[in-house]
Amino acid sequence: MYQNVIAPIQFKTVKDIYLNISHFLDHFIMLIFAKSAYDAGRHFGMSYDEIIIYGMAGFILFGAVAPLAASLADRFSRSLLLVIYHFGIGLAAILAGFAQTVWQLSAAIGLIGVFASIYHPVGIAMLIKSNRRIGFRLGINGGFGNMGVAAARLVAGILLTMGDWRLCFILPGIFCLIYGFAFITALEEGYQQSTQKKQVKKPGFSPNWKLALAAIFLSTASGGFVFSAMTFVVPRYFEISMVSISSSVAITGLLASLVYACASFTQIAVGWIIDKVEPKWVLFGIGIGQIFFIFLTSQFTDYALFFAMLIAMSFVFGQIPITDTILSRYVPDEWRAKALSFKFMLNLIVGAAVLPICGLLLQSGMMMSSLFVILSCIAALVVASGIILPVQIASHRQDL
Numbered sequence: 001m002y003q004n005v006i007a008p009i010q011f012k013t014v015k016d017i018y019l020n021i022s023h024f025l026d027h028f029i030m031l032i033f034a035k036s037a038y039d040a041g042r043h044f045g046m047s048y049d050e051i052i053i054y055g056m057a058g059f060i061l062f063g064a065v066a067p068l069a070a071s072l073a074d075r076f077s078r079s080l081l082l083v084i085y086h087f088g089i090g091l092a093a094i095l096a097g098f099a100q101t102v103w104q105l106s107a108a109i110g111l112i113g114v115f116a117s118i119y120h121p122v123g124i125a126m127l128i129k130s131n132r133r134i135g136f137r138l139g140i141n142g143g144f145g146n147m148g149v150a151a152a153r154l155v156a157g158i159l160l161t162m163g164d165w166r167l168c169f170i171l172p173g174i175f176c177l178i179y180g181f182a183f184i185t186a187l188e189e190g191y192q193q194s195t196q197k198k199q200v201k202k203p204g205f206s207p208n209w210k211l212a213l214a215a216i217f218l219s220t221a222s223g224g225f226v227f228s229a230m231t232f233v234v235p236r237y238f239e240i241s242m243v244s245i246s247s248s249v250a251i252t253g254l255l256a257s258l259v260y261a262c263a264s265f266t267q268i269a270v271g272w273i274i275d276k277v278e279p280k281w282v283l284f285g286i287g288i289g290q291i292f293f294i295f296l297t298s299q300f301t302d303y304a305l306f307f308a309m310l311i312a313m314s315f316v317f318g319q320i321p322i323t324d325t326i327l328s329r330y331v332p333d334e335w336r337a338k339a340l341s342f343k344f345m346l347n348l349i350v351g352a353a354v355l356p357i358c359g360l361l362l363q364s365g366m367m368m369s370s371l372f373v374i375l376s377c378i379a380a381l382v383v384a385s386g387i388i389l390p391v392q393i394a395s396h397r398q399d400l
Contacts, residue, residue, distance in 0.1 A: 012079040012187035016137060019123050020144035022082065022183065025176055026119040027148035028155075029089050030062060032172060033096075033109055034232045035156035035253060036165035043165065044102045048236065049362045054106040056355045059228070061113035063345040070121040070341035078337070079187055081122045086180030088115025093173030097166040108169075121341035128328045128336065134399050138321040139271020143264045146317050149231050150260030157253025206398055208390040209330040213339075215389035216323045219283060220347045222381035223319050226290065228351030229375055230316050233358060234259065234309065237368050241301045255306060263313035270318040274325050283322050284386030289315035290379035298372035319382065326389070329397045 033040075033055045041051035073081045089112055096108035127141055128134050156168045206212075238252040246252060274282050293312035300308050323343065331339045358371060 009077075009080055009083050009184060009187055011077045012189065013126065013129075014079065014082075014183070014186050014188065016127065016141070018183055018186045019127050020141050021179065022086065022119055022123055023141050023145040024148035024151070025086070025089065025179065026116050026123075027145045028152045029093055029112055029172060029176065030058065030116050031149055031152040031231060032093070032156050032168050033058070035153050035235055035249075036160065036168040038236070038249075039160055040102075040105065040165040044105075046102065049359050051102065052232075052355050053359050054102055055109050057106055057110035058113035058116075059351060059355060060349060061110050062117050063347060063349040063351070065114050065117040066121045066341040066345045067338070069118040070125075070337040073118075073122045073125070073337055078122045078126050081118050082126070083180065083184055083187075085115055085118035085122070086176055086183055088118070090173045090176030090180060093169045093176065097169035097173065117344075120344040121337050124324060124340050125333075125337040128324070128399075129333060133275060134328050135271040135273075135275040135321060135325045136268070137271070138324050139268040142267035142271070142317070142320040145320075146260055146264030146267065150257040150264065153235050153253045153260065154257035157250045157257075160253075161250050205332065205335075206330040206392065206396045208392070208396075211388065211390050212326055212330045212392075215283075215385045216326055216343060217346065218388070219287075219319065219323055219382050219385035220343055221350050222378050222385070223316075223323075224347035224350040225354060226294070226375050226378055226382075227316055227320075227347075228354040229358065229371065230294075230313060231260070232354060233368065233371060234313075237372075238305075238309075240368065241305055244302045259306065259310050259313050260317075262310055263317045266314040266318040267321050271321040271325070274322055278391055279322055279326050279329075280386055280389040280391055282386075283319070283389060284383060286315055286319045286322065287379060287382030287384075287386055290319075290382055291376050294372055294379060295376035298369040298376075328399045329392060332398055 037052050037055065038048045041048050044051065069081060092108055092111040092115055096105055096112065099105035099108050124138075124141070127137060155172070159167045159171065235253060235256040238256050239247075239249065242252055242255065245255075270282065270286070290312070293308060293315060296308040297305060297312050324340070327336065327339055327343065361371065362368065
């Protein structure tokens with residue numbers, strides 16, 4: 001009975017566009033709270049600095065549950081887990097919209113994190129199953145993810161002018177449920193991933209894989225912190241640092257969305273570049289750019305801040321497809337879902353530390369601009385990861 005129900009959606013594949021839209025929704029749903037937190041805080045009688053800590057569970061679970069999602073995908077199929085993902089985040093978002101206490105809201109955001117954790121280890125593994133132009137396709141996929149980051153600010157800002165923070169969760173949740181049905185209809189026959197099917201011999205990891213994974217570990221840890229901080233605090237930073245332009249949350253939300261939307265295209269360019277240039281040098285250059293331009297964002301206000309932030313976010317977003325491309329070159333397919341799950345667990349757990357750390361620093365009296373000085377220092381670790389990453393010869397690549 002159970003097998004008959006899930007059989008039509010097991011061991012299927014889907015076109016890149018559907019995986020890209022799913023990535024968009026993943027970041028969109030996860031970051032709705034970032035823009036609606038201030039309004040939710042007023043509803044529950046809390047300040048912005050106090051309520052953002054209640055979103056920590058969602059970000060922790062977003063990364064912590066990733067290895068479990070990868071294991072379930074290996075056992076039951078990647079396509080099945082992605083179907084569960086769409087309906088899970090949709091229902092969890094709707095529950096968040098109906099929360100009556102701040103603890104119920106925190107629990108619902110945690111549930112969003114549980115289902116949202118499925119996408120990165122499972123969806124990315126499905127994407128790079130095909131070795132065709134991995135860097136470029138990862139760049140496009142990453143661009144969709146960051147468009148989700150941008151849209152979360154824009155849509156939440158608009159919905160806040162129409163209603164309140166509850167609407168910011170409920171309407172996107174309903175959309176995710178509708179898209180879940182569209183995703184099911186798009187599934188088509190593809191590869192088999194059953195664990196019962198034994199392979200004669202598993203291909204090994206590429207030479208120098210330990211050093212490459214160390215570089216991935218370092219860049220993921222530092223990049224995860226910087227990415228989460230930049231995507232979470234920038235909307236509020238714009239609200240308090242662009243008062244000469246506008247005091248409307250809708251306008252500052254639009255400006256933050258423009259930054260994320262424009263910067264997200266950097267991933268496509270970087271993805272195209274790493275298909276042609278050794279990733280070591282691309283990662284090194286990205287790190288240098290982050291140090292310089294993130295620091296500049298701490299020095300400016302109004303329009304100068306907008307353009308400095310646009311360039312800084314371009315370097316932050318540009319890092320994303322690099323590590324996944326490196327992983328696909330050193331790790332064989334049967335290990336990629338697990339490797340991706342631990343990578344994203346590290347990335348997102350480190351990123352989850354942003355909420356309590358930023359909240360405590362701001363409550364202690366630190367200026368928000370000083371946070372960006374700290375982030376520029378952390379970006380130095382991205383440069384270090386580029387230095388230790390080995391140069392790989394073509395015959396050792398797993399994606400060729």
